[in-house]
Amino acid sequence: MKLLIVIAIVIHACFADPTIYDVGVGIADITGPAADINTMGYASPSPLTSGIHTRLYSRAFVIDDGNNRVVFVSADVCMIDQAVKTEVVKRLEAKYNGTYSAKNVVLSGTHTHSGPGGYLQYVLLIITSKGWVQQSFDALVDGIFLSIDRAHKDTQPANIYYAKDTLIDANINRSPSSYLNNPAPERAKYTYNTDKDMVQLKFVSTDGQPLGVINWYAVHLTSMNKTNQYISSDNKGYAGLLFEGAVNGAEIMPGKGPFVAAFASSNLGDVSPNTMGARCIDTGLPCDFVSSTCNNRSQLCIAFGPGKDMVDSTRIIGEKQFQKAWSMYEKDNSELEPLEGPVQFAHQYVDMPNCSVEIQDAVNGPTTVKLCTPALGYAFAAGCVDGAGAFDFTQGTTSGNDFWNLVSTALVEPSEEVQKCHAPKPVLLSTGELSWPYAWHPNIVETQLLRIGQLMIAAVPGEFTTMAGRRLREALNSEAINNGGPSNIKTVIAGLSNVYTHYVTTFEEYQMQRYEAGSVLYGPHTLSAHLNQYKKLTRSIFKDEDLESGPTPPFLLDSQISLVPGVVFDRPAFGHEFGDCIVQPYPFVRPNETVTATFVAGHPRNNLMTEMTFMTVEAKQEDGSWKVIRTDAHFDTFFFWERTSGVGQSEAHLRWIVPADTPEGEYRISHFGHYKNIDATIVSYNGTTQSFKVGAV
Numbered sequence: 001m002k003l004l005i006v007i008a009i010v011i012h013a014c015f016a017d018p019t020i021y022d023v024g025v026g027i028a029d030i031t032g033p034a035a036d037i038n039t040m041g042y043a044s045p046s047p048l049t050s051g052i053h054t055r056l057y058s059r060a061f062v063i064d065d066g067n068n069r070v071v072f073v074s075a076d077v078c079m080i081d082q083a084v085k086t087e088v089v090k091r092l093e094a095k096y097n098g099t100y101s102a103k104n105v106v107l108s109g110t111h112t113h114s115g116p117g118g119y120l121q122y123v124l125l126i127i128t129s130k131g132w133v134q135q136s137f138d139a140l141v142d143g144i145f146l147s148i149d150r151a152h153k154d155t156q157p158a159n160i161y162y163a164k165d166t167l168i169d170a171n172i173n174r175s176p177s178s179y180l181n182n183p184a185p186e187r188a189k190y191t192y193n194t195d196k197d198m199v200q201l202k203f204v205s206t207d208g209q210p211l212g213v214i215n216w217y218a219v220h221l222t223s224m225n226k227t228n229q230y231i232s233s234d235n236k237g238y239a240g241l242l243f244e245g246a247v248n249g250a251e252i253m254p255g256k257g258p259f260v261a262a263f264a265s266s267n268l269g270d271v272s273p274n275t276m277g278a279r280c281i282d283t284g285l286p287c288d289f290v291s292s293t294c295n296n297r298s299q300l301c302i303a304f305g306p307g308k309d310m311v312d313s314t315r316i317i318g319e320k321q322f323q324k325a326w327s328m329y330e331k332d333n334s335e336l337e338p339l340e341g342p343v344q345f346a347h348q349y350v351d352m353p354n355c356s357v358e359i360q361d362a363v364n365g366p367t368t369v370k371l372c373t374p375a376l377g378y379a380f381a382a383g384c385v386d387g388a389g390a391f392d393f394t395q396g397t398t399s400g401n402d403f404w405n406l407v408s409t410a411l412v413e414p415s416e417e418v419q420k421c422h423a424p425k426p427v428l429l430s431t432g433e434l435s436w437p438y439a440w441h442p443n444i445v446e447t448q449l450l451r452i453g454q455l456m457i458a459a460v461p462g463e464f465t466t467m468a469g470r471r472l473r474e475a476l477n478s479e480a481i482n483n484g485g486p487s488n489i490k491t492v493i494a495g496l497s498n499v500y501t502h503y504v505t506t507f508e509e510y511q512m513q514r515y516e517a518g519s520v521l522y523g524p525h526t527l528s529a530h531l532n533q534y535k536k537l538t539r540s541i542f543k544d545e546d547l548e549s550g551p552t553p554p555f556l557l558d559s560q561i562s563l564v565p566g567v568v569f570d571r572p573a574f575g576h577e578f579g580d581c582i583v584q585p586y587p588f589v590r591p592n593e594t595v596t597a598t599f600v601a602g603h604p605r606n607n608l609m610t611e612m613t614f615m616t617v618e619a620k621q622e623d624g625s626w627k628v629i630r631t632d633a634h635f636d637t638f639f640f641w642e643r644t645s646g647v648g649q650s651e652a653h654l655r656w657i658v659p660a661d662t663p664e665g666e667y668r669i670s671h672f673g674h675y676k677n678i679d680a681t682i683v684s685y686n687g688t689t690q691s692f693k694v695g696a697v
């Protein structure tokens, strides 16, 4: 590898070619339990998963300059949790000791709100999922590890090209009144109240093969709203599937091709994909600008669009991101900016409540203040226009959530010190003062920065708002330049990385106490502390100085409590076998129509069908054989699972929306699953419909 670099430098000197890195890409399935598990993101005990729209994937990129190696993973998950990061690194260390550690591996969540929860180690984050869900955690950790392992085995010499463009109409600010509280001169520097920049890295092997892309664009993955029961990778996941399909070819099923396209999260804190904006669902009028309420109620103020329903909105926002990304990708490499320079990384654990920042106090002048212990404000419980609050706190201890009933006894009144520290935020839940049955929120968080040539990737532990992210990028670029970094240095923010600490807003936004500000964990100066910390990481990279590791975060797997019941047993409906097709598809369909079929099913949690599928659509070939053209991971297929009235009985409803360009011919649909016997043995089954014709009118 050293030799490669020497060659790269020599070539560089003669032909101004970009640096040659060793690059590997990998993708793996991380789809968790597709039934009975609360989805993570809307802080609401409903819905529970009941099937799959699109499968969830982890996409990994290994980048090495011959001296240093970094890994960037974008996973279709709401956020990465400390236990997930710790466990993935533990497994990497066990297999490749010395190559990977917490310091050079970044795990970033795309922020889909439609994946199964229960995989996070801190109490507050698993209340709505009734505690810990081992299957969710295992699917996530196994798949992330596998994607990195695949990337590790795939490394080859490659160039990396950077591109930046703007995508205007795929996001809006959902807290504009908060944004407006930022200083006018600062706002005047920007045209929009959200970031419209799309940043993309394109990886091309030195023999000209495209290997993959990482794309960053700030938008929430809340196109699928809080009524959705399907597992879905939402708009960014769909953009990834479109991109991979375009390069790998339609013959290759999702998640199986060599080319990997990650659409990763950024500073999306106050950024909604619901571009028609919020309105009152009862009157159709605009919501109150400052409070996002209608007649004083948050639940009536909902943001919609741009599509006719949530799947259509997901499609539109996904396609917009894909199309812009594709136009950046299609450019000749000579028109793109190659990354040039070393791979480096900096990482430190920080005890957030113990951080101090210097502020300008109106009375006392420069004053040093400490951050606060974690707490959530009232605005957190109110939710936002992408999903109004239904956090069952508002219903107190009488709610029907067992886990909440269990832990609510631990609640304490916030101390005066905590209330003062978080002011003006009214404290609803002083989670930092709770320790039963174990920690409710992190004190110790990971801060991490990667450098690849002139690009820095700031892996942040939560959701930075638009302006918070702009301040971070600016601060790091100047800090790099002031410490000998290249003049063309740039920073991209990788959100929801490593551990979740909710939101980070500016101090001015904090004063408004909307949902994002009510969810800032460590008080009004949280952003200032992050700016100081990430500048410190930047200095350590450009001065090539080692940092202390900082305090080790807790690993709480042994403390977890799980109250989600397992599958007891499955039983077919009377007179049937598992896999029987009880509602056959209509024998003839036209393009754009929907084919449906219903099967006698077992419980999806008996086997998650990881890297496999609960359904296929097959097309009959000329020689009479059948070829799989769709799986449950495709955007135009839906696998819905439903309990029926009989004890232990359930059905799978499969749907395929026949694309307009489907060739005429004979097709059939199959269902695959597992059932659990009363003696707990688990048995696989499958079933297939009669064939049906797709034809012209």
Ligand SMILES: *[C@@H]1O[C@H](CO)[C@@H](O)[C@H](O)[C@H]1NC(C)=O
Binding pocket: 093, 094, 097, 098
């Ligand atoms: C990795 O190697 C170091 C030093 O050789 C050793 O101390 C450590 O126990 C090893 N860790 C694992 C997980 O094998």
Ligand SMILES: *[C@@H]1O[C@H](CO)[C@@H](O)[C@H](O)[C@H]1NC(C)=O
Binding pocket: 295, 296
């Ligand atoms: C909303 O609540 C505020 C404060 O509680 C009250 O003053 C106001 O009259 C209410 N507005 C409506 C429309 O009910």
Ligand SMILES: *[C@@H]1O[C@H](CO)[C@@H](O)[C@H](O)[C@H]1NC(C)=O
Binding pocket: 225, 226, 227, 302, 308, 309, 310, 311
């Ligand atoms: C979610 O989207 C569906 C359309 O797909 C719509 O009927 C429903 O009102 C939306 N609900 C919320 C809470 O946004």
Ligand SMILES: *[C@@H]1O[C@H](CO)[C@@H](O)[C@H](O)[C@H]1NC(C)=O
Binding pocket: 351, 354, 551
């Ligand atoms: C908190 O900060 C003080 C001084 O900055 C330091 O001495 C102490 O060790 C820190 N505590 C933790 C738990 O990091």
Ligand SMILES: *[C@@H]1O[C@H](CO)[C@@H](O)[C@H](O)[C@H]1NC(C)=O
Binding pocket: 590, 591, 592, 660
């Ligand atoms: C299918 O739908 C597309 C888009 O709505 C439309 O353009 C096309 O004409 C339709 N095709 C058929 C065969 O109905």
Ligand SMILES: *[C@@H]1O[C@H](CO)[C@@H](O)[C@H](O)[C@H]1NC(C)=O
Binding pocket: 685, 686, 687
């Ligand atoms: C479907 O089930 C049959 C009967 O149990 C089995 O022989 C066959 O291998 C299964 N097919 C698949 C693709 O799993």
